[in-house]
Amino acid sequence: MPASLVEILNELERIAAYDGPWKPLRRETRALGERVRELVARESHEDDVLVIALVGGSGVGKSTVLNALAGDHLAETSEFRPCTSQPTVYHPPGVSLDFGAWRRISGSALENLVIVDTPDSDTVVREHRALVADVLAKCDLIMLCGSQEKYLDEATWSLLRPLQGERSMVCVETKAQGPESIEEHWRARLREQGFQIAAYFRVNALRTLDRKLAGNNPGDGEFDFPKLERFLNNELSAERIARIKRANAAGLLAKTVARLEDSVAGLRPAVDALNRHLVQGDKAVARESLGIVERRLFTESYLWHFALGREVGLRAKGIVGTLYRMVEAVRSLPARAAGWLPWNLARPDAGRRAASLLISREVFEEDLALASEEIARVYRNRQSELGFAFARTGFDPPPEDAGLDEYRKELNDRVAAVLRGPGREDVVRRARWLTGWPAVIAADSVPGFFLLYAGYRIVHEFFTPQALPPGYITHAAVVLFILLGAELFAMSLLARAAAWAARTRALNALQIALYAPDLAFRPERRILEDARRLLDTVDRLKRAIPQ
């Protein structure tokens, strides 16, 4: 078996094993499985013996043809119908084939050929039809027998039609009498119905048998019988036999793939449409989820302020910075206190967790969990739309809530990745900028200079007779207090602005992250991918097989 054929068979077997939710394909798989099994059986059948089936309506003389070929009364013949009731296998000595309980006669001189005489295909004995179908399944070459009276019978033709292209066929016109032949009419009708005939023989088997029994040499009135014998003896060489077998297998394979292609080709647009639907659904869910996340996490500006304040507090230096740190510690006390309490004051704590993700040190050491009903509702709404589209295309609808957990996890992961990544970096960067040396120097220089100046005045006045005006120190302290207050206020404003800017940037990053493909509907996507892969396989198979 060539390697490519093994691959093709493997792929066909894979398709035949499909048990997914796609009904139109599932319908095909059983028939396909049977065909693949037959193909494998044919391919593994290595022997070079050609099995020829003699097929035809009752009384056309199938058994007589066999007897004439053998030159002896091997098979029973009679005027009464039906005559043959068991297939007779006529084979050369030493050939072992699995033919069950069929009657076997060894001693054929036709090397490499096994001829099977079949019962009729058209009488009231219905079991005979099944037997003929059985022989047809096992044979490589069909020798279709017909007489002038019986050659267009539906009963026989209906057995042959399913095997079109899978078996080589030759026609034998029996009981030839005068010059009038049915060859032209018969061949034309066979051609009309798509049968291809490799050879045509017009014989009078009874005369040949009589002549052979009498021990005479070939004479007149036997028509094409000598030609038929020559065909069987000489032309069906081992090479030709191999070719016939290959052609049969190729025919079966091509037919299998063509039928598969026929049944699934029309499904591709449906799958594509479904895919577009899925992408739209994905986008819609992303849009709505973004809305929810935005409403729940990103409107809380103090979440960002809280995170930024913490980062600033960690790094703050200088006079103003230290003061800011102290103020921040007091200001965030309720939030921290909430964490210390055994019960949770802040009821829905997704925000708290999000805040912890924004802070570079894991304060709460928890992951974000957006498990709100609203998210489930958004998902289910879109899923129900998709479910109908899937059912309309012939897929079994995916189970309810399938993929919801996967979606939640993916959404949480994406939000967490943004908060932990660009969101946090932005917050930290801005905190660094606010607490960097230039900012510290700029902030501390005003109170610093004021302190220096006030100190200088106090020291200077101490060594001069001129006394400081009364209340100078109080006055200076008030001025310093006002200065520091103004600076703290300015810093707080800056921190808020920075927090707001960080929030906006994070929101943009989140938007990009959520609109990235493959957010929701994982089970549906997997089903579609399976279907698409199968369609691609069928396409590939079709290209791989020469038509």
Added chain:
Amino acid sequence: MQDDLGRSLGGFDAALARLWRDLAGQPALRGHVFAGTEEWRALLAYKLVPHLVGEGCLVVAVTGGTNTGKSTVVNLLVGMEATPVRTTAAATCRPLLAGSPERAAQCLQGKLVPEFTPRRLEDPEDVIRFEGPENLLYVCEAPNLPGRIVILDTPDIDSIETRNWEVANHIRAAGDVLVATLTPEKYKDERVVDFFRRAHAAGRVVLPLLNKANPANGFAAGRQQLEEFIRDVGLESPACFILPHDYESAHDYARPIPALGGGETLREHIERLDTAAIKRRVYHDTVARFAGEAESFLEVVDETARQMKRVVAEFEDRARQFALRYDPAPGPAVGGLFHEFVQSKRGPVARGVGRIGSGVARGAASLGRALRHAVLRRAQLERPTAESESDLQRRHRESIERISRDLATSFLASGRNLAGPAADMVAGRLDALDLEAAVKRVASETLRCESISDDFRRHAERTLENWWNDHRGKRQVLLALDTVLAIMPAAIAVPISIYVGGIGLPETMIVAGPLMEQFIVRVIEYQFGDAMFDFLSPWRDEQRAHLVTALNKHLTGPALAAVRETLASLEGETAAELRGWLEQCRQAL
């Protein structure tokens, strides 16, 4: 009697044609219901009804497998080459009627076999061309045939030309006497034997004729072959005829067709047949057979109707099941509904005092909320968002839309799995359905008013009013509790202000007023709420009933439209009429 029978048969035929037309829109269903009826419908159309209009004459049809020599036999019977003989199989594809000039003329006027379209045979080769209308019948004159016999040449019944089979089946229905043309190769073929078995069962006279027989030993083989055929078909010792294999005299149409045991020839036998008796028997057997078959046809119709009904019931039930998933709930604004209701029943004094008291309490409560919020704001990183009425409406709408879509999906899935013709009808309708529009209509029809809370409030007030009127004792207790509630703030405030001269009164009110109010409201609700005011569930049921109605109207209805339509024709007047005619027919028999 004959008139009654004729009328009922005619009526049945017309009603049947109506049913056939009614089901034209559903080819799959029609195929299912009318499966296996071809035979007796042909009997009805080609035999029973024509018999009533045409004048009686014996129709002899020469039938058999392909290439058995039917045309040769016809020519031998007619005594001339009326129809071309070919050595190739399946040559004749049009029926040919040969009769005396008067009969031929009668036939051409459409009086003899009215279901066929007669045409005079101009060129004998016409019968081997398949052109023109489906039910074409060629007619030729055979001057030496007696007037009470016409002979029909027919296409084969077993070749690959399946269209020939149908013509042959019609001929079988039309004929009174069938000449079964056999050959040594074809006397045992399943299709051939089956064909004649059916003809015999329908009361036809079957005359076996073995063509191309082996004359050796006085036709010993032929004798046995004919015996086997007679046994297979179940004939009762019919006259048998035999023609030897004879190429030389193939075109000699003057020779007779001899009987197997000698005696009268086929032509003589046919001429001697008692036309009236055969006609009577054929007619009677045909009617009997027709009645039996029509009976089982009506059973099929009934069974199909039952199946359809089951589908309808199942789908409607499923809509109800899906509606249970709808869980409507009013917004939080209606939480104090019960209390409000009781308040509305206060007397004028209590109402005045209560209004002042609750005004103070409300002010105090909002002040407390503001304080609490100011303290806890920093700790609450995420604020619970209050759901507005439009949010509520949207949520309900989405829920209804989801349920409708899921229902349509389940219809589609089970529609494909249904057995029989209902599957196509349901799936086809659902494929054509504009789901989104239907879903929108279901939602807007279920949510009848703008505000769900208002709707609920109205419903609850109705329920409460009824309860209030029905329960006198509990009403008194409630009113008493409410009075306490109404005057409570005043009862606290007055003594305190007398005692401390007004100092600390607002602070006391801030704490005591809301606490007291909440306490009493809880008492009222715990005491009575559970037991009596499960008014949510009747409202919910009402909403679900709205949903079921809307689902049935916009989803189940369209999905089952085709099923319902056909159910109407399967169960309607036409079916009843068919049954009536059949009953009359039986009585006339």
